[in-house]
Amino acid sequence: EKEYRKAMAPSYDKTIATAASLAASLMLVRSLANELLPSEVRDALSSALASLRSRMTWQHTIVIEETEGWSSNRVYNAVKAYLATRINANINMQRLRVSSGEDAEKMVVSMEAGEEMADVYEGAEFKWCLVTREVSGDPNNGGGGAREIRSYEVSFNKRHKEKALKEYLPFIVATAKAIKDQERSLSIYMNERYDEWSPIGLQHPSTFDTLAMDHKQKQSIVDDLNRFIKRKDYYRRIGKAWKRGYLLYGPPGTGKSSLIAAIANHLRFDIYDLELTGVDSNSDLRRLLVGMTNRSILVVEDIDCTIELKQREEEDEEQSKSSSTEKKKVTLSGLLNFVDGLWSTSGEERIIIFTTNYKERLDPALLRPGRMDMHIHMGYCTTEAFRILANNYHSIDYHATYPEIEKLIEEVMVTPAEVAEVLMRNDNTDVALHDLVKLLKLKKKDASEIKTESKKTEKKDATDDIKIEGTQVDGKKDGGEIKT
Secondary structure, eight states: OHHHHHHHHHHHHHHHHHHHHHHHHHHHHHHHHHHHSOHHHHHHHHHHHHHHHHHHOSEEEEEEESEETTEEOHHHHHHHHHHHTTGGGOTTOSOEEEEEOSSTTOEEEEEOTTOEEEEEETTEEEEEEEEEEEEEOOGGGTOOSEEEEEEEEEEEEGGGHHHIIIIIHHHHHHHHHHHHHHHSOEEEEEEETTTEEEEEEEOOOOOTTTOOSOHHHHHHHHHHHHHHHTOHHHHHHHTOOSEEEEEEESSTTSSHHHHHHHHHHHHTOEEEEOOGGGOOSHHHHHHHHHTOOSSEEEEETTHHHHSOOOOHHHHHHHHHHSOTTSOOOOOHHHHHHHHHSGGGGGSSSEEEEEEESOGGGSOHHHHSTTTSOEEEEOOSOOHHHHHHHHHHHHOOSOOTTHHHHHHHHHHSOOOHHHHHHHHHSOSOHHHHHHHHHHHHHHHHHHHHHHHHHHHHHHHHHHHHHHHHHHHHHHHHHHHHHHHO
8 A cells, every 4th residue: 555655756746846837837828818818809708707617517506695676685585484384394594584573473594694494496506505695885876884684595407497497496486485374464344434454353263173063064064265266267267256255144142253263364364343333335335345455355344234235126227216315325236246247356265254143144146156156054062062062161172071161062052152152161170061061061951942842732732723613603503504
């Protein structure tokens, strides 16, 4: 080995000397070129050398700066949001940036300047780096101070250039949009002063996980919602407005409002709570509905009693009889024109929800498919709904009282709201569940008494009917005898 090193030593020294001589020659040539060659020739040579260098290297780089002119670069913001979700996969990073927004409890972890991280997309590796540089301001334009320019640089093998531009970056933008939609705060809007919306923050915690509803029915709603939001191109192809209508019907206290909040939280849609009694005319209604944003939910609660919605034939008759000086009211045809008419195309990706306690009172024109596409019955509490409520309020999956409670729930009519109210009264699980047993037994007793009283009333009515019929028969006989 020593002899091999001695043999290689002259060759190594010769190589170093040759490299040094070549470097000195290149510097001399460069110096002479700067002095003797015109600037146009120097620029052409420099461009040619850069082109040759780019062809010889395997790595390409895309630079995404924070700003474009005076406006922010949306791609930069999308990359920042996307890479924040990939930090955990790059635990070797030595420096991280941590910040928080409006929600102080939630921390956002991002890259620090000079750090690098790798990301893999469909088998291709992309290396990201956050670069900062200072740029001096233009004193002639009032920008004397230096400012910091931040940019993301992504490097990759040159054979993945088309994938990076046409697939990877669009994927990052779409992912960042989904993240933003999921994290943005929601609002609920109320109509005030005829044709104006007033927003407040929507903090309702209801989700499909906590909703007291049978799993099969719950899953069918979730599947329908997920299918709806993915069908933009489908609705455009078939020539229909991108909207979906849901009718929630059932007794009070069965969770209609909680379901609406769960839908809003699931889709991250704002809610527009329309109070029809506060709208004076169809034109005011139209202005309100056109003022809604896309990706929103229009809710009309208790539609059967908030306003008198009559058949369109009756509307035409009444309007022809009424004088022109009378104040016009919202009509069924005015509402339907937005739900399913020309004005229904004034926005995209909208959910329309009507609620009622009495479905049979509604005009059939409101119920047909295309207006109310899915009818959801919100019924009394079931055993499955009870178990969800018990887990929500007391974090238990089973208790010794479950068999008795579930047997009673199958025999009596009790709403989820009534069950939830009893479960909330006491933090002690045993006490709360025994109180629920008492409530259910009381309801069973009341139902039994009502049933007995009803039977007595029916029996009495039947007896009275027999007596009346007997009297009528006697009267006929007497009448017949008199006539004879």
